[in-house]
Amino acid sequence: MRIFRAIPSWASALAAACLFTSAVALAAPEAGKTENEQVAQSKTDAGKPEAKKTETGKTGAGKQGAPSELNADKVEYNMKTGQMTAEGNVVIRYDGGVATGDFATYNTKTHQGRMTGGVVADKEDMHLDCDVVEILSQTKMVAIGNVHGWKQDKRVDGPRVEYDNGEGYARLPEGGMLSSADGTFTADYMEGWTKTERAKGVGNAHVVSPPKNFEGGGDEAEYFGKESGKLVLTGNAWAIQDNNMLKSGRLTVFLQEQGKTETVANEKRQTEQ
Helix, strand or coil, X not given: CHHHHHHHHHHHHHHHHHHHHHHHHHHCCCCCXXXXXXXXXXXXXXXXXXXXXXXXXXXXXXXXHCEEEEECCEEEEECCCCEEXXXXXXXXXXXXXXXXXXXXXXXXXXXXXXXXXXXXXXXXXXXXXXXXXXECCCCEEEXXXXXXXXXXCEEEEEEEEEEECCXXXXXXXXXXXXXXXXXXXXXXXXXXXXXXXXXXXXXXEEEEEHHHCEEEEEEEEEEECCCCCEEEEEEEEEEEECCEEEEEEEEEEEECCCCCEEEEECXXXXXXX
C-alpha cells in the first residue's frame, strides 16, 4: 500500500524548507565566525581580487559553492551574536529551492531560526506551505499552522508537523492525514520512521485504499512497509474489502503488491483475491 511510502517524500519537503530557512545563515559573508577569525580571514584575503558586491539585502555564494540569496525589505545582521533578522517580502533562494514569508530570523551560532507569515517553500517537485517554520537545530524543525506538504501525488496535511532529518523521524502530535494516489491514512496522533518505512497512528485511526477496495480502522494502526505492507489494527479493529467485514480486538492485514490482501484476526487467516 504505497500511501505510507509518502512519508519519506513529505519529510524531504519539510527538510527542504528547513534547508531554505537555514540558508539565512549564509546571508552574511562571515556568518558564524568570531571577530578574531574575521580579522584573520581579512588578512588572508588581502591582495585577492575584490568579490563582486551584491545588491542591498541580498547575499552572495553559499556553503560549498551552492548559490544562496536572501532578499527582503530590511535585513539586519549582528556578527558578534550571529543573529540575523529579515523583514518584509522575505525571499530565500538556496540550492535550487525558494522559500518566501513575511519575517525570518536565524542565529548562525545556535543554528536556530524562525520564518513566519504565510511560509511557502518549493524545491523541484517538493512543496510546503504553513503559517510558521521553526528551526530547532541543523537537523530538527517544526512546521506549524495549516501545514500542507507534497511531493508529486504524495502529501501530508495537519496542524503541526515535527521532523528530525538526522533520525528520519516525523511526528504529527495533533493528528493529520497522509495521502497518495493509493489512499489515505488519518489519526489523532501520527508518527513515522522514514528509514524503516514504518508509520503509526493513535486515536481514531482510519485507512482507506480505493485501488484495493479496502477500508479499515481501530483505536490504533501501525504500518510496516518492508513486511509485505503489513498493517496492524488494534482496539475495536475492523476491516472491509469487497463488502466482506471483519471485526476483532486485533487485525493484521497484509496489503501485498500482487493485488491480494491477507487478513489475520484472532489467529485465523482470511485471504481475499
